[in-house]
Amino acid sequence: TQLLEQSPQFLSIQEGENLTVYCNSSSVFSSLQWYRQEPGEGPVLLVTVVTGGEVKKLKRLTFQFGDARKDSSLHITAAQPGDTGLYLCARGSSASKIIFGSGTRLSIRP
Amino acid sequence: EPEVTQTPSHQVTQMGQEVILRCVPISNHLYFYWYRQILGQKVEFLVSFYNNEISEKSEIFDDQFSVERPDGSNFTLKIRSTKLEDSAMYFCASSYFIDSNQPQHFGDGTRLSIL
Numbered sequence: 067t068q069l070l071e072q073s074p075q076f077l078s079i080q081e082g083e084n085l086t087v088y089c090n091s092s093s094v095f096s097s098l099q100w101y102r103q104e105p106g107e108g109p110v111l112l113v114t115v116v117t118g119g120e121v122k123k124l125k126r127l128t129f130q131f132g133d134a135r136k137d138s139s140l141h142i143t144a145a146q147p148g149d150t151g152l153y154l155c156a157r158g159s160s161a162s163k164i165i166f167g168s169g170t171r172l173s174i175r176p
Numbered sequence: 177e178p179e180v181t182q183t184p185s186h187q188v189t190q191m192g193q194e195v196i197l198r199c200v201p202i203s204n205h206l207y208f209y210w211y212r213q214i215l216g217q218k219v220e221f222l223v224s225f226y227n228n229e230i231s232e233k234s235e236i237f238d239d240q241f242s243v244e245r246p247d248g249s250n251f252t253l254k255i256r257s258t259k260l261e262d263s264a265m266y267f268c269a270s271s272y273f274i275d276s277n278q279p280q281h282f283g284d285g286t287r288l289s290i291l
Contacts, residue, residue: 099279106284106285107284107285108180108267108269108283108284109219109267110282111279111280111281154219159221162207162209162224162226163221163224164211165221166218166219166220167218168217
């Protein structure tokens, strides 16, 4: 089974701090997606990374796909309370199925 | 922006009863999916559907589950005889293409509580 391991599971930091969360696997992926899920809502796609070493920025969020395409990281600069949520990495397992990681639950304290 | 809508937002059902969860995918999307998320656990794939047929299903999607697109807009998930362990959030998703790199758009889910 090609699992996606996310770390840390939980992270609580002060507003204004920086943070990095990780998504790792022993398998090579053709692409990897990051989603954010807020309480009572479905996952919302943030970004898809496709090329090894690729870096994508979404305002204060920076996503990186590892050179070997086995891992990815999400870095948030100057975290804000609005960044609070469950961050999920995910990959396509087949043409139709997405496999999700277990998620990092992020809490930003004002 | 078009969105996937799900009803009801919360469904409470007695064990052994049938339940139907409803979804209206984004109107020009061709591929439809159901996922579930048991409290505190991962989002898990259940089934994908295209051209009025199941494309792929997981081992969770046993004979108690069925999906249907009864008209041009709705996509439903039926659980025939619910069990306590069916309690979960159920998410519908849709996409225009079927490709592991293409985004699937998720609804806000139906919380199913089996008593």
